[in-house]
Amino acid sequence: MSIKTIAEMTGLSITTVSHALNGTRPVSQRSMELINEAAAQINYRPNLAAQMMKTHRSRTVAIIIPATEQNNSTNCFFFDVLNGAKSRLQESGYELIVSTYPESRPQDFFSGMSILHRRWIDGILLVPPTLRYEDIARIEDCGVPVVLVDRWVKGGKLPLVCSNNREVTVEAMKVLYQAGRRRIAFIGADFPNSTAVERYQGYLDVLEELGLPRDELLICRMDAYSMSCGMEAARRVLGAGADAIFAANSMLCLGTVKELQEQGIHVPEQVAVIGFDNYEWTEITNPPLTAVTQNASLMGRTASELLLQLLDGKQPEQRVVRIPAALTIRQSHGL
Amino acid sequence: MSIKTIAEMTGLSITTVSHALNGTRPVSQRSMELINEAAAQINYRPNLAAQMMKTHRSRTVAIIIPATEQNNSTNCFFFDVLNGAKSRLQESGYELIVSTYPESRPQDFFSGMSILHRRWIDGILLVPPTLRYEDIARIEDCGVPVVLVDRWVKGGKLPLVCSNNREVTVEAMKVLYQAGRRRIAFIGADFPNSTAVERYQGYLDVLEELGLPRDELLICRMDAYSMSCGMEAARRVLGAGADAIFAANSMLCLGTVKELQEQGIHVPEQVAVIGFDNYEWTEITNPPLTAVTQNASLMGRTASELLLQLLDGKQPEQRVVRIPAALTIRQSHGL
Numbered sequence: 001m002s003i004k005t006i007a008e009m010t011g012l013s014i015t016t017v018s019h020a021l022n023g024t025r026p027v028s029q030r031s032m033e034l035i036n037e038a039a040a041q042i043n044y045r046p047n048l049a050a051q052m053m054k055t056h057r058s059r060t061v062a063i064i065i066p067a068t069e070q071n072n073s074t075n076c077f078f079f080d081v082l083n084g085a086k087s088r089l090q091e092s093g094y095e096l097i098v099s100t101y102p103e104s105r106p107q108d109f110f111s112g113m114s115i116l117h118r119r120w121i122d123g124i125l126l127v128p129p130t131l132r133y134e135d136i137a138r139i140e141d142c143g144v145p146v147v148l149v150d151r152w153v154k155g156g157k158l159p160l161v162c163s164n165n166r167e168v169t170v171e172a173m174k175v176l177y178q179a180g181r182r183r184i185a186f187i188g189a190d191f192p193n194s195t196a197v198e199r200y201q202g203y204l205d206v207l208e209e210l211g212l213p214r215d216e217l218l219i220c221r222m223d224a225y226s227m228s229c230g231m232e233a234a235r236r237v238l239g240a241g242a243d244a245i246f247a248a249n250s251m252l253c254l255g256t257v258k259e260l261q262e263q264g265i266h267v268p269e270q271v272a273v274i275g276f277d278n279y280e281w282t283e284i285t286n287p288p289l290t291a292v293t294q295n296a297s298l299m300g301r302t303a304s305e306l307l308l309q310l311l312d313g314k315q316p317e318q319r320v321v322r323i324p325a326a327l328t329i330r331q332s333h334g335l
Numbered sequence: 336m337s338i339k340t341i342a343e344m345t346g347l348s349i350t351t352v353s354h355a356l357n358g359t360r361p362v363s364q365r366s367m368e369l370i371n372e373a374a375a376q377i378n379y380r381p382n383l384a385a386q387m388m389k390t391h392r393s394r395t396v397a398i399i400i401p402a403t404e405q406n407n408s409t410n411c412f413f414f415d416v417l418n419g420a421k422s423r424l425q426e427s428g429y430e431l432i433v434s435t436y437p438e439s440r441p442q443d444f445f446s447g448m449s450i451l452h453r454r455w456i457d458g459i460l461l462v463p464p465t466l467r468y469e470d471i472a473r474i475e476d477c478g479v480p481v482v483l484v485d486r487w488v489k490g491g492k493l494p495l496v497c498s499n500n501r502e503v504t505v506e507a508m509k510v511l512y513q514a515g516r517r518r519i520a521f522i523g524a525d526f527p528n529s530t531a532v533e534r535y536q537g538y539l540d541v542l543e544e545l546g547l548p549r550d551e552l553l554i555c556r557m558d559a560y561s562m563s564c565g566m567e568a569a570r571r572v573l574g575a576g577a578d579a580i581f582a583a584n585s586m587l588c589l590g591t592v593k594e595l596q597e598q599g600i601h602v603p604e605q606v607a608v609i610g611f612d613n614y615e616w617t618e619i620t621n622p623p624l625t626a627v628t629q630n631a632s633l634m635g636r637t638a639s640e641l642l643l644q645l646l647d648g649k650q651p652e653q654r655v656v657r658i659p660a661a662l663t664i665r666q667s668h669g670l
Contacts, residue, residue: 021450036450036476044454059451060432070415070632072615079414080405083435086447095452097395098433100418112421115356115371116394117430119379141371227615251615258619280407280562280586281616284593297405 002044009038022093060095061307062117063125064109067100074225074251076279077296078127081149084300085125092308097121106130110139118142123307125300128153131192145310149303151194159310161303161321163294165195168325169202170209172246172274172292175327177210179334181244181272183218185237187230187256188248190221199248199276218242222252230255238263243271244334250277257285268334278328287331294325337379344373357428395430396642397452398460399444402435409560409586411614412631413462416484419635420460427643432456438526441465445474453477458642460635463488466527480645484638486529494645496638496656498629500530503660504537505544507581507609507627510662512545514669516579516607518553520572522565522591523583525556534583534611553577557587565590573598578606579669585612592620603669613663622666629660
């Protein structure tokens with residue numbers, strides 16, 4: 001009835017008004033303005049209840065992502081994931097509810113949404129806080145499609161979109177090798193998540209491939225992505241005679257750079273460095289940093305795409321999509 | 336009826352089960368687990384329609400924030416705002432829908448939500464893309480409370496939570512003055528938003544207070560928060576004989592630092608620098624950067640607090656809340 005009224009007020013068809021109000025199909029900017037005006041004039045509030053009963057859909061998806069303390073640039077990564085996911089959902093008229101959990105309390109990953117909302121969203125994008133499927137299995141109790149983003153879990157069959165962490169680590173290591181480095185240290189995290197695991201695995205694999213010995217003194221896996229952990233790890237591997245450092249996280253890389261500065265070590269002449277994640281500050285280190293660039297936004301976008309396919313009742317062509325990360329070559333790797 | 340079933344299955348009271356399922360009151364972790372299990376077992380889906388009709392609430396709030404291209408650390412700021420807002424809403428059982436708009440297309444600020452959702456959310460947290468109330472007035476057509484975050488608009492009476500941009504700029508300028516600087520340049524943006532305006536106004540005010548002449552050659556207001564804009568602005572004010580630079584944005588500050596490096600200018604001996612926003616990379620510049628630290632998370636949290644008060648039908652004690660920003664003193668300011 002209200003739709004009919006708005007159609008009469010605007011001179012637009014009932015179909016157009018209905019699509020505009022339900023977000024089921026895009027309409028022109030001008031029509032949207034007319035409809036908005038008319039809807040405001042008659043104080044139109046769509047009957048979400050009727051909508052949901054008719055379509056069994058709220059047209060709302062939740063994204064569950066980790067967050068660190070503020071002013072920590074690692075938050076940028078998941079903001080970019082979120083923003084990419086949102087952009088794709090928006091094109092299909094879906095809203096995005098965001099839920100965050102602290103990396104330090106992974107067991108809270110699912111408590112950021114009230115039960116009411118959990119049982120009412122249409123789908124979930126999840127950055128899992130753990131490697132074990134059992135720990136996240138209850139998310140499937142929601143009875144809606146779930147797509148994993150950035151990190152996989154062992155077991156389960158959930159679709160996944162993430163970077164090619166192992167391959168890009170191998171690539172970075174080979175660049176250091178080609179620059180003549182033979183004592184290449186790995187600084188990463190011993191977190192129970194797949195990005196930490198895959199980067200470490202890439203390091204071990206390439207050592208073997210290149211015929212380099214595995215020296216435990218050159219391996220530092222820390223328990224936090226922080227500058228102080230990066231500094232401590234760098235101190236240790238420098239003490240063990242590293243001639244190159246691969247830092248598998250941006251905060252650990254920042255700490256590495258700072259420790260090298262404080263010890264007055266010349267990069268790359270004395271020690272070469274390649275870092276993970278290519279934020280703009282990598283351009284102001286001395287020399288500018290060679291770093292891995294991930295496409296976080298495309299990761300989020302692709303995860304939404306998979307989820308929308310599942311919501312349409314289709315099976316995605318690929319259950320696992322790897323978004324290529326690439327090395328941005330500057331000067332810190334040597335040569 | 337389902338609530339009664341779950342109460343029987345778990346041995347908990349109907350009241351407890353009802354609060355747990357509706358998110359209206361916190362219940363113990365253990366009870367929550369029991370209720371979740373039982374709810375999953377009987378495939379309970381709460382009747383959101385009935386809920387909304389009874390309470391006229393969806394218990395969902397929207398946050399509308401700007402986003403830049405990816406790998407840009409300015410995105411951290413709004414992620415921290417979002418995360419702070421979410422933490423407070425979660426305590427009261429509200430969900431957060433996120434909508435982003437590109438800073439370069441401010442007119443799109445409101446189109447990130449479908450009309451369906453706009454007319455159904457309980458309240459809005461808005462980082463306005465403009466200075467003019469007229470440009471955002473239609474947001475009030477939603478008929479729900481709106482709280483502005485980070486930036487005000489001219490006119491209107493919307494509640495606001497933001498930093499004390501003017502005061503902290505004055506403070507930073509006085510530090511540079513006390514370090515003996517008399518040709519202090521301002522690098523900022525000529526964006527139509529209140530953070531840009533207030534930081535610039537702080538600069539002009541303090542010049543007058545200190546009896547320093549206003550030299551247009553020392554003022555660069557750029558049209559983007561980018562490293563290249565920062566570099567260009569730094570080139571210009573260095574050419575005009577600046578002995579200190581106040582960079583009113585983190586990306587512009589990064590560009591400033593890079594330009595100083597490339598020209599081989601010693602900081603702070605030749606040119607002193609204070610920047611806005613205190614990300615960790617400020618610790619690896621040579622020397623470490625003195626910078627303004629904003630409390631983005633508290634800003635988001637406080638905005639949620641105001642919105643929740645409005646949703647409870649209360650008027651907040653203060654319509655405008657300023658979250659103090661503070662200088663983090665390191666070495667780039669001189670002395």
